[in-house]
Amino acid sequence: MNQTMDVPAKRNTKQKDAVRHALSETTGFVSAQDLHLVLRNHGSTVGLATVYRALADLAASGEADSIQATSVAGTGETLFRACGQSHHHHLICTECGKTVEIAAATVEKWAEAIAAENGFTESSHTIEIYGRCASCTA
């Protein structure tokens, strides 16, 4: 028990709640910048840095998931999304950003097996499926 409280106690603030709420409103993934803009447009005065901090906290506590927008334009921003607590993956529409959560025990097991086969321990994985959703295929 050497947890000598190096970590300061967390406080609940309006802006963190605002970010959490704004994030839960979105259907797909949003960038921190977009979320900041949305909040400002809704009258909030949150600072951009605060949005980043709040999102980092949410991601750390498992309330949000983040992916890297490599396929899209830009310098590769980080996109966030409010997510269920249990481990899962995403099926994302590259056109409209609509996202479906995928739970697949099979693949989890496969990933771990592959890692183990190669002598890797403490394995984790990143699995995202992209495509064009029905609405966007028109």
Add this chain to the structure above:
Amino acid sequence: MNQTMDVPAKRNTKQKDAVRHALSETTGFVSAQDLHLVLRNHGSTVGLATVYRALADLAASGEADSIQATSVAGTGETLFRACGQSHHHHLICTECGKTVEIAAATVEKWAEAIAAENGFTESSHTIEIYGRCASCTA
């Protein structure tokens, strides 16, 4: 055949070859900056921008794969690696960067099936497995 050559013809240059070669020397993933440094240390005078351009070309032509270094420190740089032509995934050691190529038809099918089930077309996917390799587990 409306390929009205909007795209200029590609040329083979020493620096592109140098980048290709330097990349093939590495066992794991390297950042563009690292590769640039290596090349300079080897006496080359390649510019950083050129390394980025060469890597982008290689990635586009399928000669290299790229991943986003989110798990590692830094502002999330893009890492590159020379790769076999056929579609595959990676098992990467988070400690030393050692990388094993994984071919898994099973998962390919699974990913496509999931996409299809949800009405998604033109599906693609990103699958990376991370862990600590045998040598690093000590």
Add this chain to the structure above:
DNA sequence: GCATTATTGAGAATGATTGTCAATACCGAC
């Protein structure tokens, strides 16, 4: 209510990546 101190917000700072543009070198034609 009050003091303590985590959190905020504005802007500066950082760091990776891309754009600019004159100089260079590749490639096909002669």
Add this chain to the structure above:
DNA sequence: GTCGGTATTGACAATCATTCTCAATAATGC
């Protein structure tokens, strides 16, 4: 082999997302 058109290069500026700084603010325990 030489020549010319032009893709490519390299040095540096510019951009963009993200993080840091620090004084001001507000949440929490008493």
